[in-house]
Amino acid sequence: MDAVDLARLQFAFTIGFHILWPTFTIGIAWFITLLSALWWRTGRTVYRDLMRFWMKIFALGFGMGVITGIVLSYEIGTNWAGYSRSVANVLGPMFMYETLSAFFLEAGFIGIMLFGEGRVSKGAHFFACLMVSSGAVFSATWIIASNSWMQTPAGAVADADGIFHVVDWWQAIFTPSFPYRLAHMVCASFLTGSFVVAGVSAFHLWRGHHLVASRKAFSMALWLALVLAPLQAFIGDLHGRNTLEHQPTKLAAMEGLWDTTKGPGMTVIAWPDQAEQRNLYAVEIPHLASLYLTHSWDGEVQGLKAVPPSDQPNVPVVFFAFRIMVGIAMILLATAITGLILRLRGRLFDTRSFQLLAMAVTPLGFVAVLAGWTTTEAGRQPWVIYGHLRTADAVAPVTAGAVTTSLLIFFVVYNVLMLAFIWFAGRVALKGPADTSPPALEHPGIDRTNAGLFDSDTSAPAAIGGAQQAGATS
């Protein structure tokens, strides 16, 4: 492999690994913020227990997100110097604003969020949670804005040296695909987070432990999923039509559509053969793609052959990644609807097969996000700035050897980290939230008056060495 492929592989691997953590933490941060607010306003200990429990898992995931993110902010310079030179005027400020408005906000309040309970008032703790969760969304906003500019560039012109200069900041930030992309990504993060909460809660319900807290979390997560899963399908449809308008080649690759067609059918499954420029073993539903893409029976959709093969992305990668994403969306939607049916029948908390299903779909949100990113990023190829700068012209003057070395180390290090995270976060998750609220306190009226009794022993700061002793005995 040459330096370009190696650099692409390295970036794909490091950003693919990184994207998992923001996806996870955006949703969980807002969940914790909600719990902090509920604990502040109602005083019910079940919210505090859930908040502390999810905060431990969140802290581990957040740390992973921060450090893998720092890697990316430098990798753009080390591996993609040509790209940096070309886009610094446009994207440099967006990256800087991300640091200023998001990273600092998260980092400035994460200490109070994680360690501040008891040191600051409940209201102040809620505020810190709100700042961290807002920071997570601001971060996504700036990153999606810069990514959208690479997909659908606007508001800037390139000079003879290929260096972009901004003529209109508003247009450069609010590019045509930005709103759809942002909504799609944030919704995906919330959806993934709610299925993680549902899955972990289902495990405890299944085992019959931590029932009060787990029922509460299970119910909250499934309500959220019920709203978000259809919403995501709706946003996805809008995004798809936006892609049809602005990146027709990418859309054709997603659909596996080679010839420009009036009223194209939906290719359910096929083997796209790029050398032959056609699909093998295709199963099609006539006119369906035309219906969901153009909202008409006979709309015209541009095919891949409209551009020369050298300007086409790797079609099978885009085609299959897209199908994985959509397939998972269907499964998650079905799970959320099943939850509603069980809830209406009053059997949400004691249907063991549904608990198993909830556990099984826990990781699917992450897979869908990775597949979605693959679709959009691989679909942009061979361009790094769609229609303007080829990926091959964007790399840095570093040797293939240096890139290979760092790629191998990344591969080993990130896998070790993943195992460590699964080990530690999994242990916290399986242990479950502390059960400091006996079932008798479920009624809000009694709960409020007695809350103080059950607080006194847990809210005092631990003695020096407490952590160590507790660690040694467990």
Next chain:
Amino acid sequence: MTELMQAEYVPLYFGALAAFCVTVYVLADGLDLGVGIIFLVAPRDQDRDLMMASIEPVWDGNETWLVMGGTLLIAAFPAGYYILLPAFYLPIMFMLFALIFRGVAFGFRLQATRFRLVWDIAFSAGSMLATFCQGLILGGLIGGVPVENGMFAGGPFSFLSLLGILCGIGLIGGYALLGAGWLIWKTDGATQVFAREIAHAALILTAVMMALVSVWSALTVPEVAARWFAWPNLILLAPVPLVTLAVILSAWRGIWNGAEPRTFLLAIALFALGLIGLVVSLWPYVVPRHITVWESTSDPQTLAFIAVGLIIILPIVLAYQTHAYWVFRGKTVHLEGGYGGEGGGH
């Protein structure tokens, strides 16, 4: 007013701002990297728990200044970004690997029961390697990087020099001094005694390496020597090494019998002097001896756009970062919740 707004001054403001961000990074992350550097030599596990607890709520905010430095560089001085980052490819990558291990150790160490030593080593070795890599970059910067046609034109090991190694060791000493000074301030009892002992050793290492780096760069980099020894610079710049000497002596005397924050504050002063020395040696280059601040700035409309954010948001950032330190002021006690999964309350 109008004179100071002239186009030729604008890069100077952004240069000053970049220098400010680097300074905040070095001081803030320096103190928690320093705690990591001396982590393993602490006598008891209890000391290590306390040392980590003293930086746990703030390390993340400190490290964010590293990202700030990178993003400000690409936004304001793109030439510096796309020439220097490939030039220091390997030390940057290894710094990142080290920071990864060090960063996750915060979370995993308290979760670990059986393999805690592994995370202790990851934290300490990670801190040390990250610092050493920063030294290699610093030394490479003073020595200069090969540039042709506005792009980096060297090999993967072009960064390697004796000067870089000296800087790396010096930075380890300096950060250790900052970390030890921080611990003298934030802890008491046996942990504080340990911090005072290690501060002594760190101060000696820092002083020796500062001298060696100064002499060696004057001997091997003619441009640096010309800058310092030209007339009348010699007289104008003489206070820098003299004040440095005074600060070192004052720190030496104050480690055991001075006020508690004294060592930390003097370590900050020492870094500030080192940075002044660096600016004197490298001014006005972003890529030393190739590209000046005037040649490397981005478009005026880009600078105007980021200036709005910097003027409005940066003071707010500084305010709430200070607030975060303020919330956890006083002597460090063990923290409950958060990372400390198994900790406290049982």
